[in-house]
Amino acid sequence: MMKRPPTGGGEAFITKTMWRNIIGQSIYQLVVLGVLMFDGKNLLDLSGSNASIILNTFIFNTFVFCQLFNEINSREMEKINIFRGIFSSWIFSAVLISTVAFQIIIVEFLGAFASTVPLSWQLWLLSILIGSVSLIIAILLKCMPVESRNLSTPNQTGYHLIPSGPEEV
Secondary structure, eight states: OTTSOOOOTTSOSSOHHHHHHHHHHHHHHHHHHHHHHHHHHHHTTOOSTTHHHHHHHHHHHHHHHHHHHHHHHTTOSSOSOTTTTTTSOHHHHHHHHHHHHHHHHHHHHOHHHHTOOOOOHHHHHHHHHHHHHHHHHHHHHHTSOOOOOOTTSOOTTSOOOOOOSGGGO
């Protein structure tokens, strides 16, 4: 985003492309987390006195992994290949690694503090898989066209925008 020219004062901070991705990912996450909330014990075959705390921990874990994969999706709003240059930013890599490390610590070791219980490896894997589906959702969303501003038509002030580079001509 730092390579793009600045936007004007009257332009929207969140573009239509960003709205498409925000709304699409939100719908996916609401459906997944809603299904888990209302039918998770049955779907995951959880029973016993600790079924509720296991389900709540699983929902929390799944939510965090949905957000983690959404961070990766948000690197490129338009491009399908979001992995190109993913490790070129050490800050981004550190954030991803820290998120995973802290999630493991919170779920596995800070149960009394965070109201979590350790999860089985199967539930960890399922959380990660459900979160990673947002990568596929992002590809599908990027195939949906969004209305783009036409540079040949006047803007609100009546002036024509001047293209800033060869990619906008």
